[in-house]
Amino acid sequence: MTDARRDPGRVRHKWLELDGMRVFYREAGRRGAPVLLLPHGYPCSSYEFRELMPLLADRWHLVAPDFPGCGYTDTPDDFRYDFDGFAGFLEDFAEKLGFGRFAIYLHDFGSQIGLRLAIRRPEKIAALIIQNGDIYEDVLGPKYAGLQEYWRNPTEEGRRKIADAVSEEGFREEFLNEVRPELAERISPDLWKLHWSLMDDRRRGIAVDVIAGLRENVGWFPRYQQYLRDHQPPALIVWGPQDGYMPEESARAFLRDLPKAELHLFDGGHWLLETSLHEVAPLIRGFLGRVHAA
Template sequence: MPVPVFHRRTNVGGVDVFYREAGPPNAPVVLLPHGYPCSSYEFRDYMRHLGEDWRLLAPDFPGSGYSATPEAFAYDFDGFASFLEDFTDTLGVKRFALYLHDFGSQIGLRLAIRDPDRVTALIVQNGDIYEDVLGAKYAGLKDIWKMERAKGLGKLRESISEDHFRDEFLNDVRPELAQRIPPDLWELHWALMTERRQEIAAGIIYDLKDNLAWFPRYQAWLREHSPPTLILWGPQDGYMPEESARAWLRDLPEAELHLLDAGHWLLETSVAEAVDLTRDFLRRVHSRV
């Protein structure tokens, strides 16, 4: 049965942080870092249907959603990984299954590299750590990454708009699926984008090019630790097509891969299927979670 999702705030290293929580406080934890240009909002329905047996925690990163946007914060992948570490420490969470989606994949894996024993299982959903299978939508970004930083940031800053947010959320899904993706996603998140947040977003997107150098490190961690892994993938994704999903099996050959009739934001169109697959997976690895 669906359970309530609680909307809470806490202080993490001096930063006012908003997060969503569902499930019993003593249950095994599933940590849900969000992607761009979203927030913990992306997990709202997923959490309601899994909270009977697990404690689900979805924070808004600093500079996103309803969390604060402090000046004294490192808005890069290491900074966000440190934030996740501090967030779980603040809530007294020692171990957790980790949901990897969008740029939350790289952030979550940096956290895993820091302390592998904390990660009990992975749920991978449209997260990119294999450069040779990046989708066609990366072509425009690669052109910007060739630019000198100031020029590249300027180009990105010009492109960050409400229409850009809409395109990001609709991505390459079929028209009938697009009608099932609520406009709340881009309307809500664009309304929260201050000038400062737009600058931060441009910087993160530009610095994605430096994150590519970390891809082999992420892959090596997967090979070394081989955590139980469920891969849920929406192949209608211009950034991360089906080939990007199958690439994870190079380093996690025992992982379970499920290709859904969905795109990058599959929790908007295929949440029931995602919940069923996740519930079955977590029940089987429960002793390790």
């Protein structure tokens, strides 16, 4: 009997070869069960989903890869480190594992990467779980102000400020990001300590390039919105409003294009699975049980 059948809630840590690159991913649940694909955000990795996966693995097959240049996956020289490149990677990864239709979790950078995949392969998308992912420019939070200034005037000084934020202290700020002190106590320093320890000069340069290039991604926002309007995928929106990048207004904006979506706001922030896991997981379970179950 396989580990997945003996103990479906146990997270398994695996590697595969993809286009000459060694890819790390976490997996839980039984192969053949309905799939939930879990692309991570910045500055994180599949570690983001380590506690959610066991809570759903009795009914779903959960898979969370580390993107190239992130976590334990390789950092190949010939990879295209932008949102199109990451979306292509995610598509190839899903094909390699033989996924048919799947639900996808959209969070942080993973939201735009996942939506680019959805635009490419709409027939693959069974449902969306949307959590603090931004695709509406008019409701971006105040922490975007520095980046918006850089987009208007992309100077070397502005790029240096971005580079300064790609640091251990910058990672800490990204993970704590506006939550009240008593909620910050729930966010383990393992998050920024681990992910900073996995950075080197090459990865740091990639991160700076991706952040500096976010203006191009914002240009895609109308395309993401059009996909939602055209396809109306079943959607669950779970959101932590204590988020300087993506406040409550960013969550409610999704209802413009997904008026039938379920929206739930929590006493939490950008990393909702760290602060509110046991409130969020039952909602995901109920939602997937209605729209994406065997």
